[in-house]
Amino acid sequence: MSTTASTHTPGRLEATLRAQRDAGKKCLVPYITGGLGDDWLASLAAVIDGGADACEIGIPFSDPVMDGPIIQQANDIALEAGVTPESIAADLRGFESPIPLAFMTYYNIAYRMGHERFAKMLNDCGVSGTILPDIPMDESDDWISVADDNGVENILFAAPTSPDDRLARTGVRARGFVYAVGLLGITGERKTLAESAIKIAARTKDHTDLPVLVGVGIGSPEQAVEACSQADGVIIGSTVVRRLVEGQGAGAVRDLIASYREALDTAFPGSS
Amino acid sequence: MTMTDPGPTGRFGEFGGRFVPETLVPACIELEEAFYEAWADPTFRAELDTLLKDYAGRPSALTDCPRLSEELGFTLVLKREDLNHTGSHKINNVLGQALLAKRMGKTRLVAETGAGQHGVATATAAALLGMECLVYMGEVDMKRQELNVFRMKLLGAEVTPAMSGSRTLKDAVNEAMRDWVATVEESHYCLGSVMGPHPYPYMVREFHRVIGSEAREQINERHGRDPDVVTACVGGGSNAAGIFSGFVDTDAELVGVEPAGGAAVGDGIPGVVHGMLSYLKQDEWGQVLEAESISAGLDYPGVGPEHSHLAHIGRARYEQVTDAEVIEAFKLLPRTEGIIPALECAHALAWLSRDREALAGKLVLMNLSGRGDKDVNQMMEILEL
Numbered sequence: 001m002s003t004t005a006s007t008h009t010p011g012r013l014e015a016t017l018r019a020q021r022d023a024g025k026k027c028l029v030p031y032i033t034g035g036l037g038d039d040w041l042a043s044l045a046a047v048i049d050g051g052a053d054a055c056e057i058g059i060p061f062s063d064p065v066m067d068g069p070i071i072q073q074a075n076d077i078a079l080e081a082g083v084t085p086e087s088i089a090a091d092l093r094g095f096e097s098p099i100p101l102a103f104m105t106y107y108n109i110a111y112r113m114g115h116e117r118f119a120k121m122l123n124d125c126g127v128s129g130t131i132l133p134d135i136p137m138d139e140s141d142d143w144i145s146v147a148d149d150n151g152v153e154n155i156l157f158a159a160p161t162s163p164d165d166r167l168a169r170t171g172v173r174a175r176g177f178v179y180a181v182g183l184l185g186i187t188g189e190r191k192t193l194a195e196s197a198i199k200i201a202a203r204t205k206d207h208t209d210l211p212v213l214v215g216v217g218i219g220s221p222e223q224a225v226e227a228c229s230q231a232d233g234v235i236i237g238s239t240v241v242r243r244l245v246e247g248q249g250a251g252a253v254r255d256l257i258a259s260y261r262e263a264l265d266t267a268f269p270g271s272s
Numbered sequence: 273m274t275m276t277d278p279g280p281t282g283r284f285g286e287f288g289g290r291f292v293p294e295t296l297v298p299a300c301i302e303l304e305e306a307f308y309e310a311w312a313d314p315t316f317r318a319e320l321d322t323l324l325k326d327y328a329g330r331p332s333a334l335t336d337c338p339r340l341s342e343e344l345g346f347t348l349v350l351k352r353e354d355l356n357h358t359g360s361h362k363i364n365n366v367l368g369q370a371l372l373a374k375r376m377g378k379t380r381l382v383a384e385t386g387a388g389q390h391g392v393a394t395a396t397a398a399a400l401l402g403m404e405c406l407v408y409m410g411e412v413d414m415k416r417q418e419l420n421v422f423r424m425k426l427l428g429a430e431v432t433p434a435m436s437g438s439r440t441l442k443d444a445v446n447e448a449m450r451d452w453v454a455t456v457e458e459s460h461y462c463l464g465s466v467m468g469p470h471p472y473p474y475m476v477r478e479f480h481r482v483i484g485s486e487a488r489e490q491i492n493e494r495h496g497r498d499p500d501v502v503t504a505c506v507g508g509g510s511n512a513a514g515i516f517s518g519f520v521d522t523d524a525e526l527v528g529v530e531p532a533g534g535a536a537v538g539d540g541i542p543g544v545v546h547g548m549l550s551y552l553k554q555d556e557w558g559q560v561l562e563a564e565s566i567s568a569g570l571d572y573p574g575v576g577p578e579h580s581h582l583a584h585i586g587r588a589r590y591e592q593v594t595d596a597e598v599i600e601a602f603k604l605l606p607r608t609e610g611i612i613p614a615l616e617c618a619h620a621l622a623w624l625s626r627d628r629e630a631l632a633g634k635l636v637l638m639n640l641s642g643r644g645d646k647d648v649n650q651m652m653e654i655l656e657l
Contacts, residue, residue: 134547162298
C-alpha cells in the first residue's frame with residue numbers, strides 16, 4: 001500500500017507527536033472536559049504533570065452523539081455550570097501549556113460561532129487543533145480551508161468501517177494526527193481491547209505518514225500498550241473523566257496519566 | 273425544480289448534507305446506493321405497493337368535512353392518513369425502509385420515537401418481516417404515551433428509555449445514533465422523519481410521496497381542481513413533506529404548522545445536529561435548546577432540511593400555534609365530523625381555525641396524519657368533559 005505524502009507544514013501538534021514517534025516512543029493524549037469544575041485547569045496541569053504529550057480539551061455540547069455516559073455526564077455538569085466555548089478559551093488564555101492542546105467538540109459549536117471566529121479563538125488561547133467527530137471530511141472543505149489559513153490543525157477520523165479509499169483521502173486531508181476509532185461504538189472504557197483497534201491502526205498507517213493514534217475503548221495501560229503494537233499512540237478519555245466526575249481530584253488524574261506513561265515507556269523505551 | 277433528487281451531496285439549497293461520525297459515513301453511502309437501486313427497481317416498487325395496499329390499507333381516503341367547513345367558512349378536505357394500519361402516515365416510510373433494510377441483509381431495526389407512532393410502525397414492520405427491533409423513546413414521552421409503549425412491546429419490540437437531556441424525541445435520536453454507531457454492521461437505523469444525514473431526508477420524503485400523489489388525484493377527481501392551500505403539522509416534517517410533494521408544482525399555498533415551543537423554522541437559525549444542516553433552535557453558542565410542546569410527536573428543536581429550504585426560497589410558509597390553541601382545536605373535529613385527530617394534527621387545525629377569515633371561500637387540503645386514540649389519556653386530564 002502506498003503512503004500518500006501530505007504537502008502541508010506540520011503544526012505544533014503534529015511536530016510534537018512526530019518527534020515522539022521519531023524517538024521510537026509512543027504518544028499519550030488524554031482528554032478532559034473543559035470547564036468541568038472551577039479548578040479544571042488543575043486537571044489540565046495534572047495531565048501535563050503525569051507525562052501527556054498533548055491534551056484534548058472537550059468543549060461541552062448539548063448533543064454529543066459520539067460520546068458514552070461518562071463524557072455525557074461531564075458535558076451536562078459543565079453546561080449546567082454555565083460553561084461556554086468562550087469561557088473555556090478565557091480560562092486557557094492565562095495558561096501557558098508546555099504541550100500542544102486540541103479542542104474536541106461537535107461541529108455546531110464552530111458553525112454557530114463562524115469558522116473565522118472559531119479559528120481566531122483557538123489562536124488566541126493557544127489551542128493548536130480541532131477534533132470534530134460529526135463533520136466527516138466530505139463536509140469539511142470550508143472548515144479545513146479556514147483552519148489551514150489560521151494554522152489550526154484539524155484532526156480527521158479513521159473508522160473500522162472506512163474503506164481503503166476513504167483512509168487514503170483521510171491521510172491527505174488530516175492535519176495533526178489521524179484519530180483511529182478503536183471500535184464500532186461510542187466513547188467509554190471496555191474490559192478488553194477490541195481487535196478492531198489494532199486492525200484500524202495498521203490499516204490507517206498504510207495510508208498516511210501522519211501519526212496515527214487510537215482512541216475510543218481504551219481503559220487500561222495494558223490496553224494502551226497493546227494498541228501501540230501498531231498505533232503511534234493512544235487517546236484516553238472516559239477513564240480520565242470518570243475520575244474527575246467522581247471527584248477523585250487532580251492527584252488521581254496525575255497518577256493515572258503517569259501509569260499510562262510508565263507502561264508505554266517501558267514497552268517502548270525509544271532509541272536513545 | 274423543488275422537491276426532487278438532492279443529488280450526491282444531499283443538499284436542498286444550502287441545507288441538508290451528511291454530518292455524521294466517520295464510522296457511519298460508509299453506512300450512509302451504502303444506504304444511499306441501495307435506496308437508489310431499489311427505488312428504480314420495479315420488483316421492489318411492486319413489493320412495497322402490495323404491502324401498502326394489502327397490509328397498510330392504501331390508498332387512504334379523502335374526506336370532505338361539510339359541517340366543519342360551514343363553521344370555518346372555507347372548504348376543508350382531509351387526507352386520511354389516520355386510517356392507515358397503525359394509525360398514522362408513519363407506516364408508509366417504515367414499510368419502505370424495512371423492505372430496503374432486509375434487501376441490504378440487515379437483521380435489526382433501530383428507531384427513535386416521540387409520540388410512539390413511528391416506534392409502533394417500526395415494531396409492526398419488524399414483526400411483519402421477522403426482524404429484531406429496538407426503539408429508543410424519551411423517558412418523559414414513555415410516560416405521556418404509555419399506550420404506545422405497550423403496543424410496541426406487544427409487537428415484540430424492545431423499548432429503551434432515553435434518559436439524557438430533555439428525555440424527549442431529541443434525546444431518543446441521540447441514543448438511536450449511538451446504538452447505530454455500535455451496531456452498524458447488522459442494524460438499519462429506521463429514522464422516522466425527513467431528517468438526519470443524506471439519504472434520509474430524501475428517502476423518507478419519497479416513501480411519503482404517496483400521500484401527495486394520491487391526494488392530488490383524489491381532490492381533482494372530487495373537486496375538479498387543485499386546492500388553494502395544502503397544510504400539515506411539522507415536527508421533523510415527514511407528513512408535511514409527503515403531502516407537499518404532491519402539490520409543490522401547483523399554485524397551492526403550502527403551509528406547515530409548528531408548535532410555538534418547537535418552531536425550528538419560525539424561531540431557529542441554521543445549525544448542525546443529528547446529521548443535517550437545518551434550522552435549529554439553539555442558543556448563542558450553538559447548544560441545542562429543548563423544545564416544549566404538548567405533543568410528543570412535535571417536541572423537536574430541529575426540522576427536516578427540505579423544509580428549511582422550502583421556507584428559505586419562499587415556496588412554503590410555516591405558522592406557529594400555542595398549546596392552548598391546540599387544545600381548543602383538538603375538540604373541533606370530533607364534535608363536527610366524528611373524527612378524533614392526533615394532537616400533532618390538531619396543530620394544523622388550530623392554525624386553520626385561527627386564520628379562518630383569511631381562508632374564507634378557499635379549498636383547503638389538510639393532511640390528517642394520525643388518529644387521536646393515543647392522546648385521549650393525556651387529553652382526559654386537560655379537558656373537563
